Amino acid sequence: MDHFLYRNGELHAEEVRVADIVAAVGTPLYIYSTATLTRHYRVFDEALSGMPHLIAYAVKANGNLAVLKTLGDLGAGMDVVSEGEFRRALAAGVPGGRVVFSGVGKTADEIAFALAHNVRQLNVESFEELELVSRVAVANNAVAPVALRVNPDVDAKTHAKIATGKSENKFGIPISRAREAYARAKSLPGIEAMGVDVHIGSQLTDLAPFESAFRKVAELTRLLREDGHDIRRIDLGGGLGIPYRQANEAPPLPFDYGALVKRTVGDLGCEIEIEPGRLIAGNAGILVSEVIYRKQGEGREFLVLDAAMNDLIRPAMYDAWHDIVPLKEPAPGVEKAEVDVVGPICETGDTFARARPLPPLGPGDLVAFRSAGAYGAVMSSEYNGRRLVPEVLVNGDQFAVVRARPSFEEMLARDTIPAWTA
Incomplete structure (x- = not known):
C-alpha cells in the first residue's frame, strides 16, 4: 500500500x-510519503510483536536524512554498510546503540569509528575481518559486540545481482565453518560474539528461502550454545520483496513473514533483528x-x-x-x-x-x-x-x-x- x-x-x-x-x-x-514510510515501519513492528526485536532500516535503500529521521523517530534502528551511512544515521538522530554495521569490506578506520560511537553490533563476514576487529578493538581499549554472518547456501530465487546467500556469493562465512569461526572469536581479545547474522538476498517474493535459511540459523544457534557461546541475538537480514507490478504481483505480507520468524526462531529466546529497506522505502x-x-x-x-x-x-x-x-x-x-x-x-x-x-x-x-x-x-x-x-x-x-x-x-x-x- x-x-x-x-x-x-x-x-x-x-x-x-x-x-x-x-x-x-x-x-x-x-x-516520498511520510505516511507510507510510517505505515510500513509499523506493519513490520506489529508483525514481530511479542518478541524482543529491533527493526534496523537498511540505509542503503534510501539514505536521505529526512527519511532516516522519520524512521528513527518511530524507534527504528539503522543497518549501515559504511562510515558514511553510519554518519548519516547519527546526523538523523539515531544513536550508535541502534546501529548495526554490516558489509563485507569494513576498513580499520570504519571499525574504529563504529566502536567510538558505541555501535550496537558489527556483523563480521570473514575470519580475516574477525582478526581485524580484534586488533582494532584492543588498540582502542574496547570490546566489539559481534554477530558472525553465516552463508547458508540458500538460493533466494531472486535476480543474480542481488542474491547474497549462495555459496558462490562473496558474503558471509560458510555455515559449515561457523562453529570454527565462533571458536576463533572466543579466543580473540576485544571480541564479544553474541549473535548470529544471515541475509540471503533482496526482493524475495517467496517465504520458502527465508524458512530454509532461518531453520539453518536456528540449528546453528543451538549448536553454538552447546559449544558454550552466549548467543543472545539473531539478525535475520532483510530482503522481503514489494509489488513493482501493482496489477499482478503479491509478495508475502510482513504479517506472514513475522509468523515465519516466530515459527522458526521464536523458541530460542533471542532478540530478533531484521533489516528491511526496500519494503519500507x-x-x-x-x-x-x-x-x-x-x-x-x-x-x-x-x-x-x-x-x-x-x-x-x-x-x-x-x-x-x-x-x-x-x-x-x-x-x-x-x-x-x-x-x-x-x-x-x-x-x-x-x-x-x-x-x-x-x-x-x-x-x-x-x-x-x-x-x-x-x-x-x-x-x-x-x-x-x-x-x-x-x-x-x-x-x-x-x-x-x-x-x-x-x-x-x-x-x-x-x-x-x-x-x-x-
Missing part, C-alpha cells in the same frame, strides 16, 4: 497534488518526469523523458520493472499504445521500458515511476553532466525539499584544475 492516489483525476502524494510540487521544484524529481516514493518528445522510430515509438538512467538506474542495471503512470488520470477505456520509454543519455541502456502500453502522452505531459523510493535517488549520479535529482518529502498537506537540485556552478565547483595547466 502507498499514499500516491488519483483524486479528482490528478495524482496526489498524500494530500498534495503532485503537479503542484512539480510547479515548485521542476522535473525530474523524487517524492520502495513504495513510499515516486520519480516524476516530463515528456520531452514523442519520437517515431522504425517500427516502434519512443517516449523521450527528461529523467534518465543516472536518475533511476534499476531498469538499466537489473532489467527492473516500474509501473509508469500519467499524472492526469486517463479516462475509463482510453486506448493504449505500446511505446519504448527512454531517457536522453547517450546509452542504449538508458531505457526504462520497452513496448509498454501507455495512454496517449506527448511533450509537456508528466509521468510518475511508481515504487521508486528504494535504490533510486541513492544510486543516482551526474553521468553525462546531469545534475542530481531533488528529493521532496510530503507529510499530509505539506511538502519540503529535502535535497535540493544543485546548480551547474555547484557541480563544476567540485572539480579543481591544477596550476600546471595555466
Whole structure:
C-alpha cells in the first residue's frame, strides 16, 4: 500500500497534488510519503510483536536524512554498510546503540569509528575481518559486540545481482565453518560474539528461502550454545520483496513473514533483528518526469523523458520493472499504445521500458515511476553532466525539499584544475 492516489483525476502524494510540487521544484524529481514510510515501519513492528526485536532500516535503500529521521523517530534502528551511512544515521538522530554495521569490506578506520560511537553490533563476514576487529578493538581499549554472518547456501530465487546467500556469493562465512569461526572469536581479545547474522538476498517474493535459511540459523544457534557461546541475538537480514507490478504481483505480507520468524526462531529466546529497506522505502516514493518528445522510430515509438538512467538506474542495471503512470488520470477505456520509454543519455541502456502500453502522452505531459523510493535517488549520479535529482518529502498537506537540485556552478565547483595547466 502507498499514499500516491488519483483524486479528482490528478495524482496526489498524500494530500498534495503532485503537479503542484512539480510547479515548485521542476522535473525530474523524487517524492516520498511520510505516511507510507510510517505505515510500513509499523506493519513490520506489529508483525514481530511479542518478541524482543529491533527493526534496523537498511540505509542503503534510501539514505536521505529526512527519511532516516522519520524512521528513527518511530524507534527504528539503522543497518549501515559504511562510515558514511553510519554518519548519516547519527546526523538523523539515531544513536550508535541502534546501529548495526554490516558489509563485507569494513576498513580499520570504519571499525574504529563504529566502536567510538558505541555501535550496537558489527556483523563480521570473514575470519580475516574477525582478526581485524580484534586488533582494532584492543588498540582502542574496547570490546566489539559481534554477530558472525553465516552463508547458508540458500538460493533466494531472486535476480543474480542481488542474491547474497549462495555459496558462490562473496558474503558471509560458510555455515559449515561457523562453529570454527565462533571458536576463533572466543579466543580473540576485544571480541564479544553474541549473535548470529544471515541475509540471503533482496526482493524475495517467496517465504520458502527465508524458512530454509532461518531453520539453518536456528540449528546453528543451538549448536553454538552447546559449544558454550552466549548467543543472545539473531539478525535475520532483510530482503522481503514489494509489488513493482501493482496489477499482478503479491509478495508475502510482513504479517506472514513475522509468523515465519516466530515459527522458526521464536523458541530460542533471542532478540530478533531484521533489516528491511526496500519494503519500507520502495513504495513510499515516486520519480516524476516530463515528456520531452514523442519520437517515431522504425517500427516502434519512443517516449523521450527528461529523467534518465543516472536518475533511476534499476531498469538499466537489473532489467527492473516500474509501473509508469500519467499524472492526469486517463479516462475509463482510453486506448493504449505500446511505446519504448527512454531517457536522453547517450546509452542504449538508458531505457526504462520497452513496448509498454501507455495512454496517449506527448511533450509537456508528466509521468510518475511508481515504487521508486528504494535504490533510486541513492544510486543516482551526474553521468553525462546531469545534475542530481531533488528529493521532496510530503507529510499530509505539506511538502519540503529535502535535497535540493544543485546548480551547474555547484557541480563544476567540485572539480579543481591544477596550476600546471595555466
